[in-house]
Amino acid sequence: MRAVVQRVTEAEVRVDGEVVGAIGPGLCALVGVTHEDTPDQAVKLASKLFHLRVFDDADGVMNRSLADTGAAALVVSQFTLYGDTSRGRRPSWVAAARPEHAEPLVDAVVRELRRLGAEVATGRFRADMRLALVNDGPVTLVLDV
Numbered sequence: 223m224r225a226v227v228q229r230v231t232e233a234e235v236r237v238d239g240e241v242v243g244a245i246g247p248g249l250c251a252l253v254g255v256t257h258e259d260t261p262d263q264a265v266k267l268a269s270k271l272f273h274l275r276v277f278d279d280a281d282g283v284m285n286r287s288l289a290d291t292g293a294a295a296l297v298v299s300q301f302t303l304y305g306d307t308s309r310g311r312r313p314s315w316v317a318a319a320r321p322e323h324a325e326p327l328v329d330a331v332v333r334e335l336r337r338l339g340a341e342v343a344t345g346r347f348r349a350d351m352r353l354a355l356v357n358d359g360p361v362t363l364v365l366d367v
Contacts, residue, residue, distance in 0.1 A: 223259045223267045223327065224303045225365045226252045229276050233296045233355035235345040242351075243343035248293035249274070250355050253331055254303025255324035256317050264327045267367045268334035271295060276361050284361075288340050295335055298345035298353060299328045321348055 227249055234244035251271055277286040277293065288295060301324065305313035318324070325347045335342045345351045 223256070223263045223331075223367050224254045225267060225271065226300070226303060227271065227274065227276075227363045227365060228355060229358045229361035230296075231356045231358045233353070235296065235298055235343075236352040236354075237346050237349045242346050242349075243296055243298075245294035245296045245341070245343050247291075247358070248295055248341075249276070249288060250296045250298070250353075251331075252298050252300035252303060253328050254300050255319040255327045256304050257319050257323065259319065259323075259327055261327065261330050263367050264330035265334050267365065268331045268338065270365055270367060271331075272335055272338045272340055274363070274365075276363070288335075289338070292341075294341040294343065296343045296345075296355075297328065297332050297335070298351065299324065299347050 230250045233250040234241050273287045275287050276284050277291050279285040301318040304318040307313050332342050
């Protein structure tokens with residue numbers, strides 16, 4: 223599994239003009255799934271997101287996490303994270319998992335984040351989504367588990 227994670231002051235995802243998920247300060251995580259990914263990896267990714275120390279402490283050092291701050295997470299499925307452009311300019315999606323495999327794993331990330339105590343908003347799987355966010359810092363990381 224792969225996630226592009228951004229620390230945000232706010233983020234929202236819309237489908238057909240309707241807000242389906244929104245958060246204030248927290249993390250926006252675009253989550254991609256490949257064929258070999260497992261439920262154990264979904265749990266590991268959720269734990270990594272929950273404990274990722276990218277929020278400032280009192281000294282201005284990135285030393286706090288969702289677990290420490292109570293900040294929220296917006297999780298959005300993103301099959302294009304496994305796009306391959308090594309053989310030209312048109313991406314190949316061969317490495318991206320089929321929706322039947324990917325959706326339960328993205329849902330497992332969300333469930334585990336909630337189980338850990340995070341407030342979680344989501345996009346809508348298989349929908350044409352519009353994501354708006356304000357990157358704070360900017361802080362952007364790529365996580366592979």
